[in-house]
Amino acid sequence: MSILAPEIETDVTNPVIRTVKERCRVCYTCVRDCPAKAIRISGGQAEVVHSRCIGCGNCVMVCSQGAKEIWSSVDVARDILDNKDNKVAAIIAPSFPAEYEGIDSGTLCGQLKAIGFDHVSQVAAGADLVAKEYAALLEEQPEKRWIASSCPAIVTYVEKYHPALSESLAPIVSPMVATARMVHETYGANTKIIFLGPCPAKKLESVREEVAGDVDLVLTFKELNELLAEKQIDDLSIIPQDFDAPYPHLGGLFPLVRGLLQTAGLKEDLLVGDVVSADGKNNFAQAIHEFETGSLDTKLLDILCCKGCIMGAGMTCDAPSFRRQAKISAFVRGQVDQYADKPEHQFSVDLSTGFCVDDTRVPLPTQTEIDSILRNMGKLKPEDELDCGTCGYKTCREHAIAIHKGLAETEMCLPYTIDRLKSSLKELNQSNDQLADTKIALVNAEKLASMGQLSAGIAHEINNPLGVILLYAQLMLEDLESESALAQDLSTIVDQAERCKSIVSGLLNFARKNEVVRIPTNLQDIIDQCVHVTKVPEKVRVLTNFTMEDPIAEFDGDQIIQVLTNLINNAVEAMSGKGTIRIRTFGRKLDVGFELHDSGPGIPEGNMKKIFEPFFTTKAIGKGTGLGLAVTYGIIKMHQGRISVRSNTNPELAATGTTFIVTLPRQME
Numbered sequence: 001m002s003i004l005a006p007e008i009e010t011d012v013t014n015p016v017i018r019t020v021k022e023r024c025r026v027c028y029t030c031v032r033d034c035p036a037k038a039i040r041i042s043g044g045q046a047e048v049v050h051s052r053c054i055g056c057g058n059c060v061m062v063c064s065q066g067a068k069e070i071w072s073s074v075d076v077a078r079d080i081l082d083n084k085d086n087k088v089a090a091i092i093a094p095s096f097p098a099e100y101e102g103i104d105s106g107t108l109c110g111q112l113k114a115i116g117f118d119h120v121s122q123v124a125a126g127a128d129l130v131a132k133e134y135a136a137l138l139e140e141q142p143e144k145r146w147i148a149s150s151c152p153a154i155v156t157y158v159e160k161y162h163p164a165l166s167e168s169l170a171p172i173v174s175p176m177v178a179t180a181r182m183v184h185e186t187y188g189a190n191t192k193i194i195f196l197g198p199c200p201a202k203k204l205e206s207v208r209e210e211v212a213g214d215v216d217l218v219l220t221f222k223e224l225n226e227l228l229a230e231k232q233i234d235d236l237s238i239i240p241q242d243f244d245a246p247y248p249h250l251g252g253l254f255p256l257v258r259g260l261l262q263t264a265g266l267k268e269d270l271l272v273g274d275v276v277s278a279d280g281k282n283n284f285a286q287a288i289h290e291f292e293t294g295s296l297d298t299k300l301l302d303i304l305c306c307k308g309c310i311m312g313a314g315m316t317c318d319a320p321s322f323r324r325q326a327k328i329s330a331f332v333r334g335q336v337d338q339y340a341d342k343p344e345h346q347f348s349v350d351l352s353t354g355f356c357v358d359d360t361r362v363p364l365p366t367q368t369e370i371d372s373i374l375r376n377m378g379k380l381k382p383e384d385e386l387d388c389g390t391c392g393y394k395t396c397r398e399h400a401i402a403i404h405k406g407l408a409e410t411e412m413c414l415p416y417t418i419d420r421l422k423s424s425l426k427e428l429n430q431s432n433d434q435l436a437d438t439k440i441a442l443v444n445a446e447k448l449a450s451m452g453q454l455s456a457g458i459a460h461e462i463n464n465p466l467g468v469i470l471l472y473a474q475l476m477l478e479d480l481e482s483e484s485a486l487a488q489d490l491s492t493i494v495d496q497a498e499r500c501k502s503i504v505s506g507l508l509n510f511a512r513k514n515e516v517v518r519i520p521t522n523l524q525d526i527i528d529q530c531v532h533v534t535k536v537p538e539k540v541r542v543l544t545n546f547t548m549e550d551p552i553a554e555f556d557g558d559q560i561i562q563v564l565t566n567l568i569n570n571a572v573e574a575m576s577g578k579g580t581i582r583i584r585t586f587g588r589k590l591d592v593g594f595e596l597h598d599s600g601p602g603i604p605e606g607n608m609k610k611i612f613e614p615f616f617t618t619k620a621i622g623k624g625t626g627l628g629l630a631v632t633y634g635i636i637k638m639h640q641g642r643i644s645v646r647s648n649t650n651p652e653l654a655a656t657g658t659t660f661i662v663t664l665p666r667q668m669e
Helices: 029-033 058-062 074-082 105-114 124-140 152-161 163-168 175-187 201-206 221-231 259-264 281-293 321-338 367-376 396-404 414-478 485-511 523-533 557-574 628-638
Strands: 017-019 039-042 045-048 068-070 088-092 119-122 192-197 217-220 275-279 300-304 519-522 540-545 552-555 579-587 591-598 642-648 657-665
Touching: 017 045, 029 039, 029 058, 058 068, 074 192, 074 217, 074 221, 088 175, 105 119, 119 124, 119 175, 124 175, 124 259, 152 163, 152 201, 152 281, 163 281, 175 192, 175 201, 192 201, 192 221, 201 217, 217 221, 275 281, 281 300, 367 396, 414 485, 519 523, 519 557, 523 540, 523 552, 523 557, 523 579, 523 591, 552 557, 552 657, 557 579, 557 591, 557 628, 557 657, 628 642
Parallel strands: 088 119, 088 192, 192 217, 275 300, 540 579
Antiparallel strands: 017 068, 039 045, 519 552, 579 591, 591 657, 642 657
């Protein structure tokens, strides 16, 4: 049974943020900074789960690669403005002085009208009405606890992740919606309204069922700048114009932290605690959690997702936050003086709204499921949970929960990935070593095969005339007295001819022209038999270690005895008649084999590649032909087996000695 939750639905009607896949470097910064954890890592890509997204735009601001973008509405805005039948009003957010620091408000208003807007009004006017509504709400219902609903990202977050608090959201529209309704009342219900502001979450708010039809389109300041650049408006040709009614008062402070409170005449009294403010992605979620549990007992939680709207993701200016705040404050002071003599308009717009429950929470996994996911990441003990945060989650357990929800992958864990890389590197090195050994074995096999064919041909050509020489030499020797000089010469000829015959016989054995008689044979019995019949010096010990449960395999016992005899004799020679020979058997499903280790001085590295070559020997002249290991190799080759060797000549590294490993298939292919 799978421990993962069903895949989260990502197809929604109105996405706000999109991922540019070719730019994504999967650094997990967006995962780390998303307060709603609406980023899913899938197939090595960080994609936005639109059904979980609250539109705050944090991922857009923190992505250094530009892989997260706000969905553009420029094309739709262009169509609305180009349609001559439309009367279009722009309502601009009170954060605009921070965005357009180098442009006075009159010029900006003139630019907007130059690209097709018939009216340009400030959302600060709607903020004034909303602030009064908050003051009235607290006065009329002092027993209730409220969460300010001016920030659309906060509203969406509550509806999705704290649905039980939806009834605690203040039933008051945002300044954007309030201004839109005021503009409709002033300029006609058919007026198209485009909101200009810093917040991508406003795009989600504009299509909410509760406020449908109030705002036709939302453009961020970045999108507005694209539209202005496209229209190629020349600032010098623009005639500055005043903003249209309705006119604002202190509502321009709304984009600042606690701006709602000052506009509404409310006070955050730390002694009383009736009003509490919180802002920023690191604080708002904690504040809402404490509000829900009751540990934060306040009548109004004034809360913003960003550090004020002046820091919204739709802004393009690079001024620091305090400078932006100073620009807003200075502009509002000027507005208060400018509109002091303006008569206050009376509006009959409805400022009430409702909220819905959109619970997108996924049930938490059980402790058993979390532990299983952690084990898959190699976290077997509590001390393995490093909580390093490189995956984008604060703790390893949060990461495991995200994996269960289908939002994360195990490969996001850096220590786990490093361990896998180390393991893969180790396996790669082992494969590389095996490949090198196989390459050497292949070269040796090709070389020995060629030499075997040559040796077989030479042996057959020499064998017949050699036999004639030996025969006639023996016949002549029989006719001579043994003490004569000629008899001694003929005896020498016979001895050397016999030696040549032995060498030729060795060549034929190396070429393996002899037939292999394969019958089921007990390898351990063969080794025992060979050890008992092979004569070794008194100071040489031969120790056996038989561990196979099934030592039966199909091979030619006589030829394997010859292999063992050659290897034992070579070991005795290498140890100069003094030392220990250890023989260990092993068996697997498809093959059997043995290792023969001597305690001699080892084989120098320069000789390792030559030991199976015919006539290669380190023995003194006349002490050996150099065919023993070549014949051994030929026998093993005819059995479709393998023979390899490892040796150490450096006593500082380990005990010196040489080990031959022989492997034989259980059945012939």
